[in-house]
Amino acid sequence: MSIQTLLRIATGLVAACAFTGVFAADIGQIKVAKGQVSVERGGQVMPATAGMRLQASDVVKTGADGSVGITMTDNSLLSAGPGSVLALNTYAFDTTTYQGKFDATLKQGTLAVVSGKIAKQSPEAMTVRTPSTILGVRGTEFVISAEPVTQQ
Amino acid sequence: MKSLIGACAAAALLAACAQTRDTIVLLPEKDGRQTAVIVHNAGKEVTLDQPYAGAKTGARDVNGYQSSPGDVQTAFGRALAAQPPRPVSFQLYFIEGSDVFTDETKRVVDQIFAEIANRPAPDVVVVGHTDRVGSDQSNDALSLRRAELVRRELMSRGIANENIQASGRGEREPLVPTADNVSEPRNRRVEIIVR
Numbered sequence A: 001m002s003i004q005t006l007l008r009i010a011t012g013l014v015a016a017c018a019f020t021g022v023f024a025a026d027i028g029q030i031k032v033a034k035g036q037v038s039v040e041r042g043g044q045v046m047p048a049t050a051g052m053r054l055q056a057s058d059v060v061k062t063g064a065d066g067s068v069g070i071t072m073t074d075n076s077l078l079s080a081g082p083g084s085v086l087a088l089n090t091y092a093f094d095t096t097t098y099q100g101k102f103d104a105t106l107k108q109g110t111l112a113v114v115s116g117k118i119a120k121q122s123p124e125a126m127t128v129r130t131p132s133t134i135l136g137v138r139g140t141e142f143v144i145s146a147e148p149v150t151q152q
Numbered sequence B: 001m002k003s004l005i006g007a008c009a010a011a012a013l014l015a016a017c018a019q020t021r022d023t024i025v026l027l028p029e030k031d032g033r034q035t036a037v038i039v040h041n042a043g044k045e046v047t048l049d050q051p052y053a054g055a056k057t058g059a060r061d062v063n064g065y066q067s068s069p070g071d072v073q074t075a076f077g078r079a080l081a082a083q084p085p086r087p088v089s090f091q092l093y094f095i096e097g098s099d100v101f102t103d104e105t106k107r108v109v110d111q112i113f114a115e116i117a118n119r120p121a122p123d124v125v126v127v128g129h130t131d132r133v134g135s136d137q138s139n140d141a142l143s144l145r146r147a148e149l150v151r152r153e154l155m156s157r158g159i160a161n162e163n164i165q166a167s168g169r170g171e172r173e174p175l176v177p178t179a180d181n182v183s184e185p186r187n188r189r190v191e192i193i194v195r
Helices: A003-020 A117-121 B002-014 B069-081 B103-117 B136-156
Strands: A028-034 A037-041 A044-047 A059-062 A067-072 A077-080 A085-093 A100-114 A126-129 A133-138 A141-148 B020-026 B036-041 B044-048 B053-057 B062-066 B088-093 B124-128 B164-168 B189-194
Touching: A028 A037, A059 A067, A067 B069, A077 B069, A100 A117, A100 B069, A133 A141, A133 B020, A141 B069, B020 B036, B020 B044, B020 B069, B036 B053, B044 B053, B044 B062, B088 B103, B103 B189, B124 B136, B136 B164, B136 B189
Parallel strands: A100 A126, B124 B164
Antiparallel strands: A028 A067, A037 A044, A037 A059, A059 A085, A067 A077, A077 A100, A085 A100, A100 A141, A126 A133, A133 B036, A141 B020, B020 B053, B036 B044, B053 B062, B088 B189, B124 B189
16 A cells, blocks of 8 residues: 555545544533523534533633533633633643643633642643733632723 | 724734723632732733732733622622532552452442532543552553543443543552552552542
8 A cells, every 4th residue: 555545544534533523622521501601612602501521712601691610621610600701722631641731711701710630730831811811820719800891 | 982992003012902801819728728820911910829819900000909708709609609519539449460449449439429429410530540569651551451440340330431531640649659669558549530
């Protein structure tokens, strides 16, 4: 078999896996969903319920009556109140070494955070942002709110 | 309106116009551990390292303040009420160099299933550990074998495969620190985290 044929097969396999989502690793799971909660993934908006698995780049939104609680695979806990938009920008977690990277943005709303194994292993590895602020997380529990400034 | 946006765009070239007004409050740690959050905003830095230490951001500045449990409950009550239950950890112990459970461990398994039954959308993490007898490589393999054994046991008792993750930490995380090549029963274990 030629190298070209092998490459074509490999490319086809990668494409097939990407299509069926085989390689999309779970980064966390919605444990609590009250009121209206949705997840935006690759341009599609899906209603979210408890048990739903999350992936890197997902954006979790709550309605005016909604709230959501998420447990990440490193045991970080994130929970958002009504009218919140939370983007899970970057997430990686090695279950053998506990090395990883976690970056999330609260675009608006309220968020409670309990950091997990990623921040415990490497204090620089977890950041939580708003459009205006960057938080360095040194293994901890905190709350953050972001209120959009309206221009008139 | 145009002039305001123009002013903002011009200001953005110098220093970003704040898009949000933010409030950050450090909460006390349950075990009293020293922790901190470092707030970076508008080129300034505020470190929050005491319980209920807070920071508020303005158009182009950030200031520290002292918050309180009542203030936090008023502003963040709904977010805190949605917090998932804390993950709970159990230890299962093995006979040396083997993947055979000790007798006391069989009782812990019942507690684990009670915890699983009490949680919304539960999932289970199975992490294998070894003591420091043997090479790193063989311990990585042994720790994963122990974790996989427990995963199969949990599956045989009705937990879906998709709700169990198994991994091996080898000898990286001893419960009892020892010198290399010391046999230590408390380190030959599998940790089960229910979350």
